[in-house]
Amino acid sequence: MKKTLRAGLPLLGILLGLSGCGMVVLDPAGYVAAQQRDLLVISVVLMLLIILPVMAATAYFAWKYRHDNLEADYQPDWHHSTQLEVLIWSAPLLIIIALGAITWIGTHTLDPYRELTRIEHGKVIPQDTKGLNVEVVSLNWKWLFIYPDLGIATVNELAAPVDTPIDFDLTSSDIMNSFYIPALAGQIYTMAGMKTQLHAVINKTGTYKGFSANYSGAGFSGMNFAFHGMKEDAFKEWVRKVQAKGDRLSRKAYLSLRQPSEDVPVKYYSGVDKNLFHDIVNRCVEQSKVCMNAMKPGEAGPKETELGNDRESVGANHANGNPARRNEPSANEPEGSKSRSQSAVPNTLKQEKRDEGGSPGAHATREGDNGDGAGNASGSGANTNGGGAENGGTKEPAPTD
Structure with a gap:
């Protein structure tokens, strides 16, 4: 008896500790959390329709066909029952279909990107x-x-x-x-x-x-x-x-x-x-950084821009240019849109090339007006949308020997 009590003391301590924990998931204060609670309860109940009968049948057969029960039925040639097969396969199949339907509806209804229609x-x-x-x-x-x-x-x-x-x-x-x-x-x-x-x-x-x-x-x-x-x-x-x-x-x-x-x-x-x-989203809070949504295709990404102020680290010499900085909201954004995307200001990049002898080479000028871009993610994935326009410049051929 004493050994049993000693063995139960750790379990009692755990239960006492858990008694102070709130069941906030099952007692939510918001409409979205309440719907998630309902999904959780419905899913558990449906799964219990399989688990409880299986556990009960396991205990029943273990007791009925125990070694010392000489009155138990003995049917060594029994191997098939159509009624039992139908029950065993149809019940789980129906429950899986129900769970799938609930999951599909709940996934779309509770999409975090979807605006609420009810409070x-x-x-x-x-x-x-x-x-x-x-x-x-x-x-x-x-x-x-x-x-x-x-x-x-x-x-x-x-x-x-x-x-x-x-x-x-x-x-x-x-x-x-x-x-x-x-x-x-x-x-x-x-x-x-x-x-x-x-x-x-x-x-x-x-x-x-x-x-x-x-x-x-x-x-x-x-x-x-x-x-x-x-x-x-x-x-x-x-x-x-x-x-x-x-x-x-x-x-x-x-x-x-x-x-x-x-x-x-x-x-x-x-x-x-x-x-x-x-600017936090586009990694350009510092004055020296170029906003991600102001970059043209082919320019360096955010990892390179964070290495320092050296413009060569982003794949181009910006020493004589004025990189795009903070941007105002796009005038072309659809009315009522929740997006906080921004449109970039015009950006002019000038690059001077020199030949091996050090004499001035050709000059290339590129002017572009970058479109806006914003990154969205849900769950375990992310979608990034952006747009841009670029006006091509002129480039003179370098002199040859």
């Missing part, structure tokens, strides 16, 4: 409803939240009014990460040089935990933040507090914030430099 079951979003736009940047090892429509930013704290659609645009400054608020919606990856999206809504007031769900280095375990679901008046008061207490998030301040740090406290910014998120 909860049976409650359609009015057409004149204005959502909350939030730009998310995962840093080492903290979270930066920019509110472009409000002109504020925060570190490791996020807030939103209840029953208001939230449109997240996400990227990473460096290492791939995962943005996850279990009470709000499913996790979504953040990746450097591209933008992912997530649409969600919070339906209950409260403070919920958000964190990184993807290992990203030494400070990963402390990469947490608080998400506040607030009434409209409380959210406006929170915005006023940020505007009153914070500093300005300039490019210089962002570059300082980007340095690796652990267990970073909450920080507020009362202002944000224009197009900062666009």
Whole structure:
């Protein structure tokens, strides 16, 4: 008896420890998370229709045909039953079909790039409803939240009014990460040089935990933040507090914030430099960098541009040129588009070639107007779309001996 009690003590300790864990996945506070909870429950129930009968039959046959049960039926020549075969194959097949249909519908309905049409079951979003736009940047090892429509930013704290659609645009400054608020919606990856999206809504007031769900280095375990679901008046008061207490998030301040740090406290910014998120996505926050969406085909990618200010490292001599920098939103972007793509300013590249003797050679001039580009990713993949136009220049043949 004592041995049994001692053996059960570790299990009791584990159960007591787990009793303090919240079942937030099964008790969500947002409409998207609630639909995911429903999918989880339905899938488990359907699978239990197979698992429970199999486990029960295993226990039943083990008991009935035990060694000392002399009254059990003995049929050594039995080998087939049509009725049993139909039952064994049809039940799992029907369940697999049902699971496949649910998965297909749920995958499209809960696509993180798909805008919400309801804020909860049976409650359609009015057409004149204005959502909350939030730009998310995962840093080492903290979270930066920019509110472009409000002109504020925060570190490791996020807030939103209840029953208001939230449109997240996400990227990473460096290492791939995962943005996850279990009470709000499913996790979504953040990746450097591209933008992912997530649409969600919070339906209950409260403070919920958000964190990184993807290992990203030494400070990963402390990469947490608080998400506040607030009434409209409380959210406006929170915005006023940020505007009153914070500093300005300039490019210089962002570059300082980007340095690796652990267990970073909450920080507020009362202002944000224009197009900062666009430049973070396109890897050109520094004045010396060329924006990814301003590059022409054949020019070096982001890895080479980050090696330094030496223009030869990007495959061309830009010493006499003026590389394209920050860009304004494209005037040709479709009305109502959620994309924050930018159009590049004209860029003129001049390159002087010399012959082996050092005498001036031919001069080549190329002028181009780059189109816009933005990177999108969902789940485990990414799609990058871009466009551009280039006007060819003239090139004189080099003199020959």
